[in-house]
Amino acid sequence: MALGEFDLIKRYFAPLAEASSDASVALGVGDDCAILNCPEGHQLVVSIDSLVEGTHFLQDTPADQLASRLFGAAVSDLAAMGAKPAWITLALTLPQANELWLERFSQKLGQLCLQYGISLIGGDTTKGPLSLTAQVHGFVPVGKALKRSGAQKGDLICVSGRLGDSRGGLEGLLNGFPDSRGVEYLSERFFAPSPRVELGLALTDKASAAIDISDGLLSDLSHILKASGAADEPLGARLQLEALPLSEELVSCFGEDQARQWALSGGEDFELCFTLPAEHLPTLHNLPEAIAVIGKITDDADIRLYDRGQECALSGAGYDHFKNPG
Ligand code: ADP
Numbered sequence: 001m002a003l004g005e006f007d008l009i010k011r012y013f014a015p016l017a018e019a020s021s022d023a024s025v026a027l028g029v030g031d032d033c034a035i036l037n038c039p040e041g042h043q044l045v046v047s048i049d050s051l052v053e054g055t056h057f058l059q060d061t062p063a064d065q066l067a068s069r070l071f072g073a074a075v076s077d078l079a080a081m082g083a084k085p086a087w088i089t090l091a092l093t094l095p096q097a098n099e100l101w102l103e104r105f106s107q108k109l110g111q112l113c114l115q116y117g118i119s120l121i122g123g124d125t126t127k128g129p130l131s132l133t134a135q136v137h138g139f140v141p142v143g144k145a146l147k148r149s150g151a152q153k154g155d156l157i158c159v160s161g162r163l164g165d166s167r168g169g170l171e172g173l174l175n176g177f178p179d180s181r182g183v184e185y186l187s188e189r190f191f192a193p194s195p196r197v198e199l200g201l202a203l204t205d206k207a208s209a210a211i212d213i214s215d216g217l218l219s220d221l222s223h224i225l226k227a228s229g230a231a232d233e234p235l236g237a238r239l240q241l242e243a244l245p246l247s248e249e250l251v252s253c254f255g256e257d258q259a260r261q262w263a264l265s266g267g268e269d270f271e272l273c274f275t276l277p278a279e280h281l282p283t284l285h286n287l288p289e290a291i292a293v294i295g296k297i298t299d300d301a302d303i304r305l306y307d308r309g310q311e312c313a314l315s316g317a318g319y320d321h322f323k324n325p326g
């Protein structure tokens with residue numbers, strides 16, 4: 001690299017680390033390790049995510065979009081656990097030290113770190129095919145993390161925000177947006193997911209289980225069902241399709257049927273899906289995000305879909321594990 005590894009770190013990443021005056025960081029970027037103080041009475045919650053060129057994104061994806069997606073996906077996992085974000089480490093593999101790229105990437109990352117109160121505490125920088133990895137660290141009071149296990153029969157199934165937008169944004173970017181009203185909003189939903197950190201914190205002591213929607217609602221909800229059920233007491237779900245929260249932009253661009261399909265199976269919305277004992281619903285007020293109740297946990301051992309009371313099946317490849325009621 002024309003710009004040496006150490007100069008690169010010093011110029012683009014050390015300033016980010018210094019920007020946060022975080023008392024929990026006893027020693028940040030610059031030594032062999034960071035030294036960190038964990039608040040008493042809390043557990044450390046850790047998650048790591050990678051973006052690899054050619055696998056997760058196309059060549060020439062702008063650096064600021066990569067920073068947003070990397071950060072959003074990683075911090076969303078903390079949100080899903082009800083954790084308060086604290087620190088991030090960053091492993092970058094770069095084909096070359098492109099200063100414009102580094103400038104855009106580090107600027108966006110720094111902006112997001114400030115916005116979410118996260119300190120960059122270290123990383124690794126190597127040369128090779130473009131790949132970005134972020135490990136995030138957060139805290140929960142001991143025993144208070146929201147897990148995938150914990151859902152019970154009768155619990156309400158809820159989601160935050162609107163679903164399917166990210167998949168719609170990707171579709172528009174690849175094949176064009178049929179309606180100009182969706183261009184800005186849907187592209188943004190794809191490029192710059194908003195991890196629902198405040199909502200995750202608000203659900204502590206309320207939600208019985210939670211997950212962030214990264215693979216698609218059906219897939220991620222089935223993780224909750226699997227983790228919460230037992231071999232002799234499996235759990236299922238009943239979902240009301242008309243209750244799926246859809247954006248006007250998604251529906252106006254792609255129609256309601258397609259929007260619903262993407263709400264069920266499109267990935268990377270990074271909204272939260274959580275289960276809630278019904279008696280807790282009235283206690284959820286002043287939430288930082290809109291939430292929608294979309295169904296109920298059952299003991300069916302299957303996810304069943306209903307459209308205004310009528311059971312229905314999803315068509316299309318990939319969903320044939322759903323029983324066709326006809
Ligand atoms: P070592 O060789 O001991 O692993 P490095 O030379 O890789 O140390 O890194 C020097 C310092 O810079 C370390 O504190 C490391 O955490 C930090 N660092 C390296 N790359 C990055 C990066 N991309 N972002 C933030 N900090 C980084």
Ligand code: MG
Nearest residue numbers: 123124125126
């Ligand atoms: Mg190193």
